[in-house]
Amino acid sequence: MSVANPNCKQGCRWYRASILFVAGSVACTDALLDSHAEAAGGGLDAAGVTILHQSDSVFVSQVGALAIDSSGTFYVAEQLNPSVLRYSNSGQLTAVLGKRGRGPGEFQRPGALAISGDSMLFVVDGGIDLRAWGLRDRLEHWRRPLPHRPTFTIVPFERGLLIQAPDSSRQATIGIIRGAADSIEYRGPYPTPLGRFRQVDLWFSQNVIVPLGGDSVATSIMATDFVYWGSLDHATFDSLRLPIRRRRGAGEALFRKVTGDPESVRPLLYHTSMPVGIARLSSGMLAIVHADQSYERARGRERLYLSLVDISHRRSCVDLPVSVVEEPLPRVAFRGDTLNVVTQELDADGRATVIVHKFVANLARCVWIADGEAR
């Protein structure tokens, strides 16, 4: 991708030089951090793989999302042949939900997935439509448009569904949906950068959310390095900053550029970091997966890093690299304490294979950093 800005004349040289400098610095920092993490023992233990069976007629060609129910059944959103594929925990294909189209029971481009009570599957189609499917009858029960486009996050909640909903007028980042026809209630923390800089809420509002019981949730938002947790009803949130050195974007300098001239910083926006998964582990800690994006020839790559947040001791263990191939984009889902990452790879015979890699955090290997302490 060209980084040249056609509107830029005198400043072009500095502009390109600054981008090259940023890219070089990021690459250098990545290498240092990876070596640091490996020296520290990695912090993640491989916990096996499941190969998802591919047939000539039904296969995964472009993964949109991964979800796992309580029995370990995998649900994969397939985007090139729009559908949701269900695989047993041993990797056998057991059902195909939906097909290409715009009508009931059809998808355009299934993205985010969420499973509620092992009976309902929620699918965000094209980032703009929410579909509710029954897992027993395999039928679409209802659908509704989403007000915030696109929406990447959907999470079952005891009072409905939580979605990514940056809403600058209400100063909230989380929406609560109860059903097909109900209006959205806006809740959640609203990080400072979202309010200070124009358009930043549009570009950096991706979040991940995990219910903590009752009306409590924890969330991580792309626009900031902070992790928030607290009560949705009372709008009281505590926070802790993750000292992630590696992280790209989410900085004041970039926000200023986005606010002033979004067109000029497109190449940088492609190379930002974002939270893509969050879970509460049995130990009570939060586990958050960040993806570092890069983009080349219309295809993205991502490197995944896991961070652990010990809320009770206000400390964090960050930048544990997740060892999977970078391309195509790995999708993540937690089941219990296990991080599952689905990847597409070529086998020894050069055939496409789809693999779910499993990892568990090894807390003993973590290098803990207290809140506020420099790394």
Next chain:
Amino acid sequence: MRYIPWGREQCSSPFREPARNVFSEMMDVRLCRGVLAAIGLPAVLMAGACSLGERSILDQRLEDGRQIREIMPVRGTSALLVLDARTCFGCDSELPLWRSARDRAADRVLIVVIGPVTPDDRRAFILAHLPVAGVVAQPRGATHDLVGSYLVSGGRVTASARTKAEKEQRQLWKQIAVVERVQRREQVESR
């Protein structure tokens, strides 16, 4: 709107591939025919220029030295999708539509990529289960003029559609379906 190129939601990004040449977008065969009818003789030259891309697409030479027409099925009607490897996995890609087309008639749908194609590109096509029939390493003409969908019958391009024009693509596929039905009926009757 946050757009993630190969992200959790690939096709909801504010980022777009660089816009193609507007003039080349207008260079549609149907438009050319319209101009020809309206203006008359002077437009014949323009129509010739317009159809040049279509005529020449089958003459484009692949990496292995063959021309595209040599890899097209000799009999019946086939569809040819010409992609630009630099952009075809982008957000508003036409690949989902062609994925379903291949599922319906794999032996009649060929994908040709305008090069140069990197090893990563080849890998991406394999992972997407989109077999590439050939690579045009050194295209004659501008890439954006060649990229598109073509209906080929009897060694000639009989219809074409720009890749982003979904409506035109669907019409193209309807034509293919009709032709295939006729061919199948003829086969049955001949038996």
